[in-house]
Amino acid sequence: MxxxxxxxxxxxxxxxxxxxxxxxxxxxxxxxxxxxxxxxxxxxxxxxxxxxxxxxxxxxxxxxxYTMFYKKPVGECHLQVCNNIACYLRGSSDVIHYIENKLGILPGETTKDGLFTLTEVECLGSCGTAPVIQINDDYFESVSRSDVDKILEAKQ
Amino acid sequence: MGTITFNGKEIPFDEGDNIIEAAKKAGTEIPHYCYHPGLSIVAQCRMCLVEIEGARKLATACSTPCNNGMVVSSESPTVKEAVSGVQEFLLLNHPLDCPICDQAGECSLQEYSLKHAASDCRTDLNRRTYIDIDMGPSIKKNMNRCIHCTRCIRYCNEVGDIYEMVALQRGNNTEIVTVDDKPLMTAYSGGLADVCPVGSLTTKDFRFSKRVWYLRRNDSICDGCSKGCNITVSHEKNLVFRLEPRENQEINKWWMCDEGRYGFHFAQSPSRVLAPAVKGGGSMESAQWSEAGARFNDLVVGAQSIAVVASADITNEEADLLKSSLPKAELYSYSPSVDSSSEDKALDHLIRRKDKSPNLKGLEGRGYSAFSKFNPSKFNLVVYASGGKVRPPYGIAKLSETTVGLGVFLKEEVDGFDVILPGPSWLEKEGSFTNYDEINQHFGQAIRPIGLAKPMSVVLSKYLADSVWQAG
The missing domain is CATH 1.10.10 (Arc Repressor Mutant, subunit A)
Structure with missing residues (x-):
């Protein structure tokens, strides 16, 4: 404190x-x-x-x-997946479902080990490289299922 | 100073007026929710949109000051379409439960829906719902009806000087709450129901007690303290249901405190003495007016020395009357919280004052001495006159040989009196009060005297022998 x-x-x-x-x-x-x-x-x-x-x-x-102020604890690795129109058309819903299944959490929840939090967010302003995940302060662009695997492995 | 052209007519405006105020002075109401002349301007309800010649977009009339030569329209097709759209938007989540809503009949949303909105509904979306929540001792909240005008939040910050009320979340999910569900502790919480343009915030005192269109309204003056706030009394069938503040820029602006607002219940209390009573064998027994009046006259005629103790809630006219009807008597005024008006002071930044009686200044000006100078053993008759708001000093009736009570008393207070002659409370008579600032304010009668209460003028002229007032 x-x-x-x-x-x-x-x-x-x-x-x-x-x-x-x-x-x-x-x-x-x-x-x-x-x-x-x-x-x-x-x-x-x-x-x-x-x-x-x-x-x-x-x-x-x-x-x-403001949604960017967290009213409850977030994991070390905060996965913020854009689900606005451009990302949605390029398959962000599929990415979100994939992460949900892989980590066993729904958007807004944190894994039991406190490592990952998944959030659905509004437009991140990177529509040209959709779908986009913002992890803490970094952007991961044109994300596919295999990219998600790599990212999560690296963070674990 | 200057003029603007409003809907084709030239109207004058004063320096600093916004378009809403200028239009109001010219007799046209521009619809608005979030704007209140006593609160800061936020221009967020968008209901007061008007078209200004030369401006590219519609402007909010509340936040646009008048400029000489401005050409404004609140009736153009563009404005009408925009306003009707705003109204439709505000109704998206409104439950339209007017039949069971206390605000119905004096609700801005209801009025403007009739005047400005389309007659049909284009959506069948679910409306957000909340349960009713208590907000402290005086206010109940119904969030379903809220249109997020934030008048209540600004009222708390700017008038009540507390910061408990906030809007949490945003957009469709916005909810007006007190932080951590704390009760709203302000001496002005009743005003939230006044500023709320819809039925979201209502006072527990008035909630569900009367449909407002049955109420009749009279202007009056609050008798709660020496401030003398201007009020409106709402009543029906000789029963008073609520008091509301009435605008007076010199005294209370638009506001009044809770103490004054809910302070009228004594007049309708079941324990109020409503018939004359005389002492018989130790306890008080109710009597005919003729009997009690005759007893009163006997006591006055037979007394060597008389004192009039007037609680400082009787009117100036009554004070004059007592003085001229009992010329031999010595006069004293009584206020519970101060001895003389020099001890009076403001209790906060806004309205409330230390002297909890409305007319001490008036009595002092009429030669009534301070209560501390009153020596009961000097007198064998004390006439205690009461308007009802100020409770008589404890044991006043036991201090001297005989005591007569004139005015409003509760059953538990009359022990020891020899005669009680019930009189009207301030709602049941007309008269004037002089406030702390020596502003003399006249008020009218709102309801008829309750029970067998008789005005003091009738009692004194009818029952006192002529010799009494001629003795002076």
Missing amino acids: KQVQNAIDAEIDKKKRFYPNKEALLLPVLHAAQRAYGWLPHDVMEMVAKSLELPLPKVKQVTSF
């Missing part, structure tokens, strides 16, 4: 001169807190609220709005 607080403080110090007020700083600070802790439990949101002197409900409202 000490580390999270440090990350929050560092982010505030670094970014505050670019933002007009503390309310506007909320998004970058939440990202920093999430990077430090992995997800955003109540305590972390409280920490953010205190550091920015904002009411806690305001912070909860913002985190609930």
